[in-house]
Amino acid sequence: MAKDYFTVNSIDFNSIKDSLKDHLRQTDTFKDYNFEGSALSLIIDILAYNTQYQAFYNNMSINEMYLDTAVAEESITSISKMLGYTPSSITSAMAEIDIELEDNTFVVGSYLPTYTEFVAAQGGLRHTFFTTTPNKITSSTAPHLTGIKIYEGTRKFSQFLFDNLKEGNKFVIPEKNVDISTIKIRVQKGPTDDEGYSDSWKKSTTLMSIGPSDKIYFLQKNRKGNYEIYFGDNVLGVKPEHGSVVYISYMITKGVLANGVGSGDKIGNRVFSGPAGTVADVTVTSIAQGGSPSETMHSVRMNAPLTYQAQNRAVTTTDYKSLVMQEFTSLESVSVYGGEDEDPPQYGRVMIAIKPFSGTIITDATKKSIEKMLKKSKGVVGVIPVVVDPDYTYVRINSAVRYSSLNAGVSSEALRILITSLITEFLNNNLEKFDVDLFRSKLQSLIDDTSDSILGNDTKFIMEKRIRPNFAAATGYSTNFSNQIYNPHAGHVSVIESDPFTFFDSTGSVKRGKLTDDSRGVLQILDPEKGSILVENAGTVDYETGVLTISRIILSSIDGNKSYLAVRATPRNADIFAPRNTIITYDVLDPSSVSVNMVDTDNVGNILSSTGNDYT
Amino acid sequence: MARYTDFDLNMTRHPLTGDVPLVEDVVAIKRSVKNIVLTNYRERPFNIPFGANIRNQLFEPAEPFTAMTIRKAIIFAIEKFEPRVRILEVTVSDDVDRNEFKISIYFSIRHLNKDVGMDIQLSRVR
Numbered sequence: 001m002a003k004d005y006f007t008v009n010s011i012d013f014n015s016i017k018d019s020l021k022d023h024l025r026q027t028d029t030f031k032d033y034n035f036e037g038s039a040l041s042l043i044i045d046i047l048a049y050n051t052q053y054q055a056f057y058n059n060m061s062i063n064e065m066y067l068d069t070a071v072a073e074e075s076i077t078s079i080s081k082m083l084g085y086t087p088s089s090i091t092s093a094m095a096e097i098d099i100e101l102e103d104n105t106f107v108v109g110s111y112l113p114t115y116t117e118f119v120a121a122q123g124g125l126r127h128t129f130f131t132t133t134p135n136k137i138t139s140s141t142a143p144h145l146t147g148i149k150i151y152e153g154t155r156k157f158s159q160f161l162f163d164n165l166k167e168g169n170k171f172v173i174p175e176k177n178v179d180i181s182t183i184k185i186r187v188q189k190g191p192t193d194d195e196g197y198s199d200s201w202k203k204s205t206t207l208m209s210i211g212p213s214d215k216i217y218f219l220q221k222n223r224k225g226n227y228e229i230y231f232g233d234n235v236l237g238v239k240p241e242h243g244s245v246v247y248i249s250y251m252i253t254k255g256v257l258a259n260g261v262g263s264g265d266k267i268g269n270r271v272f273s274g275p276a277g278t279v280a281d282v283t284v285t286s287i288a289q290g291g292s293p294s295e296t297m298h299s300v301r302m303n304a305p306l307t308y309q310a311q312n313r314a315v316t317t318t319d320y321k322s323l324v325m326q327e328f329t330s331l332e333s334v335s336v337y338g339g340e341d342e343d344p345p346q347y348g349r350v351m352i353a354i355k356p357f358s359g360t361i362i363t364d365a366t367k368k369s370i371e372k373m374l375k376k377s378k379g380v381v382g383v384i385p386v387v388v389d390p391d392y393t394y395v396r397i398n399s400a401v402r403y404s405s406l407n408a409g410v411s412s413e414a415l416r417i418l419i420t421s422l423i424t425e426f427l428n429n430n431l432e433k434f435d436v437d438l439f440r441s442k443l444q445s446l447i448d449d450t451s452d453s454i455l456g457n458d459t460k461f462i463m464e465k466r467i468r469p470n471f472a473a474a475t476g477y478s479t480n481f482s483n484q485i486y487n488p489h490a491g492h493v494s495v496i497e498s499d500p501f502t503f504f505d506s507t508g509s510v511k512r513g514k515l516t517d518d519s520r521g522v523l524q525i526l527d528p529e530k531g532s533i534l535v536e537n538a539g540t541v542d543y544e545t546g547v548l549t550i551s552r553i554i555l556s557s558i559d560g561n562k563s564y565l566a567v568r569a570t571p572r573n574a575d576i577f578a579p580r581n582t583i584i585t586y587d588v589l590d591p592s593s594v595s596v597n598m599v600d601t602d603n604v605g606n607i608l609s610s611t612g613n614d615y616t
Numbered sequence: 617m618a619r620y621t622d623f624d625l626n627m628t629r630h631p632l633t634g635d636v637p638l639v640e641d642v643v644a645i646k647r648s649v650k651n652i653v654l655t656n657y658r659e660r661p662f663n664i665p666f667g668a669n670i671r672n673q674l675f676e677p678a679e680p681f682t683a684m685t686i687r688k689a690i691i692f693a694i695e696k697f698e699p700r701v702r703i704l705e706v707t708v709s710d711d712v713d714r715n716e717f718k719i720s721i722y723f724s725i726r727h728l729n730k731d732v733g734m735d736i737q738l739s740r741v742r
Contacts, residue, residue: 013662029638032622036666036697037648039625049661 011055017048067301074223076297085304087221088329089180092151092251093258093291095129097272098143100281108140118150118272118282122261127152129261129272129288130251132182143283150272152258152288153179153251162187162231164242170228175252177294180227182251185217187231187240196244210236255291259358262287290330290366292357299325314378320352320385323378324370332357335434337580339386343480343545349384353391353434353581361389390583393481394464395431395438395576396568397423397586398595401447401457405600408453412598419450420596424586427594432585440574455601461576465548466564469501469555476539476553477565481546482582484572492519495570496541496548500528502556505535510556515567517541523550543572619727620644620700625651645700645725646734652697653690653719653736668693674740678715683708686717686738694723701725715739 009015021044024033032038064075067083080087099112111134118129129150137144156178160171173183183203188196204216216237222228229248233239240246262284265271272282295303306322314320317336324334332355339349352370356362367387374385401419408415426446430436440459447457465479486495498515503525505511513525513534523539526532539550548567558565578584586593618640625647630637639647655667668689676682687708694703704722711718716739724731 030621030623031618032620032644032648035648035700036660036663037652038622038644039647039651040622042625042651042660043623045660045663 011052011059013048013052016051017044020044020047067304070301073225073297076300077221077225078223080300080304081220083304083308085300085307085326086180086219087300088292088295088326089227090177090253090255090294091181091290091292091329092153092179092253093255093261093288094149094151095262095272095284095288096286097148097150097262098283098285099145099148099274099279100142100283101137101144102278102280105278106137106144108137108144111136112145112148115155116275116279118274118279120261120272122264122271125254125257127254127258127261127288128154129258130155142281147285151179151182151251151253152261152291153182153253156250156252158248160246160248162240162242162244162246168230170222170230171246171248172222172226172228173248173250174226175250176225177252177255178227178250179253180219180250182249183219183227183229184249185229186247187215187244188247189241189244204237212236213238253291255293256357257291258288259291260287260289286363289356289358289363292330292332295329313380314374314385315380317350319378320350320374323374324352324354327373328366328370330357330366331355331362333433333583335390335581341580343547346386348382349386351581352385352387353389354387355390355432355434355583360392362387388581390434391480391482391581392466393483393576393578393582393584394466394566394593395427395584395586396462396464396593396595397427397443397459398462398597399423399443399447399457399459400597400599402455402599402601403451403453404455405453405602408451410451412600415451415453416596416598419447420594422446422450423594423596424588427586428588432583434581434583435578436584437578438576438584461571461574462568463571463576464566464568466566467550468563469558469565471555471557474552474554477550479548479567481548481569481571482579483546483576485541485543485546486570486572487519487543490520494519496523496567498565498567499562500559501565504554504556515539515550523548541569618644622647641728642725642730642732645698646732648698649694649701649721649723649734650736652693653721666697670738674717674738678710678712678717680710683710683717686719690719690721694721700727704731 021033024030024040030040032040033044035041063069064072067076067079070076070079077087097118112131114131114134116131120127120129129152131148131150135145135148156175158171158173162169185201186196186199187201199215201215201217204210204218210216210232212234214232214237217229217231219227219229231237231240262271265284270282271284273279274282303322303325306318307326309318314323317338320336321334325331335353337351339346339351342351354362354370370387371385399419403415405412423443423446426443431438438461440461444457444459447459448454463481463483465481467477467479469475469477494516496515496517500512500514502510502512511534512528514528515523515538516526517523521540521543522537523541524533525535525538527534537551538553539548541548546569548569555565576584620641621638622644624637624639627636629635653668653670656671657667657669658664660666670686670689673682673686673689676685687706690706690708691703694701701723704724706722707720709718716737719736719738720733721736722731722733
């Protein structure tokens with residue numbers, strides 16, 4: 001008897017075709033389904049192809065309907081719009097400058113106008129920067145203006161006619177690399193409308209307290225990836241009159257490419273130049289920073305639901321995270337945790353650790369802006385937001401890789417280089433973010449999978465903290481590895497070691513030493529060559545918490561003329577964790593950060609002489 | 617009762633029932649052989665090497681070497697895709713005046729014990 005149903009267990013062409021054949025096998029009318037040349041086989045092919053095509057199409061369509069599975073940018077943008085989320089745009093880099101004006105070209109109390117242009121050339125690129133507000137000239141002596149903020153970009157203008165008969169009236173900004181924070185909008189009813197000429201409309205970020213007379217505009221990203229502007233309906237915001245002209249000015253920017261402009265600025269070799277005849281000299285006080293790319297689709301996928309959950313208020317840690325990421329687009333990674341998790345605990349505070357796209361820490365001004373934004377309208381009364389810098393833990397990787405040279409097909413050195421590059425690629429792709437731990441098993445699998453000739457590997461991590469010393473005065477230092485330190489028993493070999501340095505001892509003479517531990521929780525300073533103890537008690541180390549405290553000491557210099565003192569420790573666990581504001585990273589410029597040692601098991605001498613990182 | 621049944625790819629309606637007519641045994645197999653010979657590679661979905669792929673030979677010079685290539689392709693395809701027949705003879709001759717190749721295929725149908733012959737003309741349509 002013929003089956004009265006088809007099994008639907010796959011959308012694969014051959015499975016569908018087999019299902020159709022199964023069905024025909026039960027009938028007597030057509031028997032040639034199994035012969036490829038038959039007309040029946042041709043029809044089965046077409047039916048199966050059509051079924052598969054439809055199934056694939058439906059699968060793709062449904063995937064694009066949900067934020068978790070959508071791939072196309074237009075789908076993700078459209079869904080995020082439903083959640084009230086506007087993806088962040090590319091943002092301009094901002095530099096701060098002091099300006100000396102030409103003699104007799106200014107009056108104290110007058111203003112340097114908005115959109116005064118400053119030009120800088122760096123790295124073969126010409127960058128234009130603008131002021132975005134008028135700046136008052138306050139001093140008659142140079143510098144005449146100080147702390148002036150200038151933004152990288154190129155000014156653009158668009159104008160549209162507001163047509164009441166047209167439904168929607170959405171005005172699309174043609175450029176994709178527009179910094180939306182620079183958009184300024186005016187709506188003029190006619191040539192004599194002075195108020196319309198001078199009044200700037202505000203961007204609406206919330207529907208709270210918006211009335212029918214508020215001059216606001218709404219901004220969203222359209223399906224093609226362009227930002228578009230639309231207005232209210234005389235209930236939520238003013239609706240422009242029919243025939244009004246909408247003027248839109250904005251800046252397009254190079255984003256991250258302008259970060260760092262101004263770094264080579266010095267007397268006699270200025271980076272910036274202002275308008276000839278007006279500006280005599282420009283001194284950079286803060287190099288250009290904060291330029292960032294537009295938000296990636298991966299980021300939109302993560303942030304849109306969080307922002308929707310936050311409902312524009314900061315209560316939970318994810319609320320803080322999503323609000324900060326949304327308002328300040330130049331931030332690469334944000335970690336938020338309660339002050340009670342700090343050591344010592346800081347009750348009533350919420351700690352916000354931030355890593356910017358460029359550099360390792362954000363400026364104090366940005367920290368204050370973030371705290372102000374959260375305190376002003378988003379936060380909970382009684383909870384104080386505190387922005388903190390990331391705490392970087394550097395990792396060093398030592399791997400002993402056992403392999404069979406008879407099966408390798410390439411030299412030991414080629415294999416070592418390949419493994420090293422894979423490890424660094426893994427570190428580049430996975431580290432430098434908050435809440436990202438480093439798991440040894442992941443790296444070990446990566447190494448084992450490099451080649452069939454690799455039999456196994458013994459990979460170990462070393463943690464490194466970098467202390468910025470004060471060379472001018474006796475100072476105590478403290479750093480936290482935030483991981484337990486390896487110390488199986490008192491009397492175990494030392495697991496703490498610093499770079500060699502010179503210091504002033506108790507008699508005032510300069511000595512050279514390095515920090516180490518006595519395995520009982522006390523830090524000592526040893527002579528790096530002889531190994532003799534120079535200072536019995538130079539601080540403490542807590543093997544359980546990872547906190548290392550160095551007693552007051554006057555450092556004179558660090559070997560290699562480094563500006564930091566590197567202190568290394570062996571972790572107790574196989575993995576390294578990144579709690580709170582810790583970011584795990586590695587020193588790209590230090591080739592010894594990743595050390596791979598190849599051990600050929602086809603050479604008996606190598607097996608006997610090779611050791612991993614064993615401690616006794 | 618017919619051993620092989622297929623339907624008529626011409627899709628002409630049966631004058632009485634109005635249904636697509638069936639073709640059986642010898643006719644069904646001849647149609648199958650013709651389908652194989654006239655199908656080019658990549659015409660059938662997900663079955664790239666199905667067919668004799670001889671249509672592109674029509675743009676080659678009309679000479680014995682081309683005819684020989686076509687003949688070999690036909691024999692290979694029928695042996696591969698039509699297990700119900702055993703090839704007896706395939707001849708390909710060029711008709712220069714008409715710009716076409718004439719193909720004659722003789723085969724024996726295994727389970728019906730019948731020898732069958734069929735002719736196919738290959739010509740450019742434009």
